[in-house]
Amino acid sequence: MFGRGRAEGPEAPPTKAFETVLGAGCKIEGDVTVRGSILVRGEVAGGIRAQGEIEVDTGAKIKGDVQAERARLGGRIEGNVKVRDSLELRQGSHLIGDVFARSFRIEDGAIFQGNCHMGKETEIPSRDEKLNRETR
Numbered sequence: 001m002f003g004r005g006r007a008e009g010p011e012a013p014p015t016k017a018f019e020t021v022l023g024a025g026c027k028i029e030g031d032v033t034v035r036g037s038i039l040v041r042g043e044v045a046g047g048i049r050a051q052g053e054i055e056v057d058t059g060a061k062i063k064g065d066v067q068a069e070r071a072r073l074g075g076r077i078e079g080n081v082k083v084r085d086s087l088e089l090r091q092g093s094h095l096i097g098d099v100f101a102r103s104f105r106i107e108d109g110a111i112f113q114g115n116c117h118m119g120k121e122t123e124i125p126s127r128d129e130k131l132n133r134e135t136r
Contacts, residue, residue: 024059031064040075047079058092
């Protein structure tokens, strides 16, 4: 009764311990900040900042910068990704932007267009710093 024991279909995998879930039909315009972890199945036109983990499901889209403890990407992101720990691009994902991470894993079939900065202390340059580098 009430869905307990009901088998979930492939389009609705379990949400594990995510405090925030943006559903597949959800579209948000603006920045999103969460204290814990977030699962994105919909679309966000803005940045996402999470104190915990971020997972971007297959078919999800983000147009903005992402910051989190760690991230797993299965959808599409157009923006920089900064994680304090690890970033994983899953098969079929598409990332256009720079990566700042301690570790970075790209599965076969993932697309990455950008620069990668790895190490203990990774800093995202400001837009002005990026423009200065590009015009030199």
